[in-house]
Amino acid sequence: MMSNFSDWQDRMLRAVWRHGERLPEEVLTWMAELYGERGEIPEAEFCDSWTARTFSMARSAFETVSKSVEQDIGKATTGDGFTYLTYVRDPEMGPVGEVHIKSAQVSTPDSADVLCAMAEGVQEFVMSHHRVTWPVCGEHNRGLHVDHVHETPVWTCTGGTPGGHVVRAIDPAVHL
Ligand SMILES: [Zn+2]
Structure with a gap:
């Protein structure tokens, strides 16, 4: 049973061009659950599931960031006129789909990285569409940058102490 799972996992990671990569625990857990529910699904079906998972994470990250924008500056990032969040599946670009938001692209299986990409994309959108810098450091009055603290996606400011805060x-x- 376990060796079947490892073989299948190996084949599937090859199919999505992620073989040999150090993947986050959440991806391996998700694969184990998928295997438990649906057994040894073929490569194409796995690619579909992988793509669906990426899109679902991107949508949820997008909602999180959109809410944050509304709370901070009262500007909308969703609506019929806005078509900047797109899902692209191009066989020439790879076996699984990508999410594009402005110049940010997401094909990573890591939900923290998805949130970072969405934050950058929404930030770019707020700047180009509303002509507003978001988010801004209340202390130094400058635009913030996406970074990680341990595994947590954060906004950082280059002001204040060297290296920023x-x-x-x-x-x-x-x-935090
Ligand atoms: Zn600051």
Whole structure:
């Protein structure tokens, strides 16, 4: 049973061009669950599931960041006129789909990286569409940058001490 799972996992990671990569625990857990539910699904079906998972993470990250923008500056990032969040599946670019938001692209299986990419994309959108810098450090009055503290995606400011400082988590529900 376990060796069947490892073989299958190996084949599937090859199919999505992720073989030999150090993948986050959440991806391996998800694969184990998928195997438990649906058994040894073929490569094409796995690529579909992988793509669906990426899109679902991107949507949820997008909602998180959109809410944060609305809370901070009262500007909308969703609506019928906005078509900057796109899902692209191009066989020439690889076996699994990508999410594009402005110049940010997401094909990573890591939810923290997805949130970072969405934050950058929404930031770019707020600047180009609303002509507003978001988010801004209340202390130094300058635009913030996406970074990680351990595994947590955060906004950082280059002001103050050399090397700057961490302002807050990108997800407003996460407190550092
Ligand atoms: Zn600052």
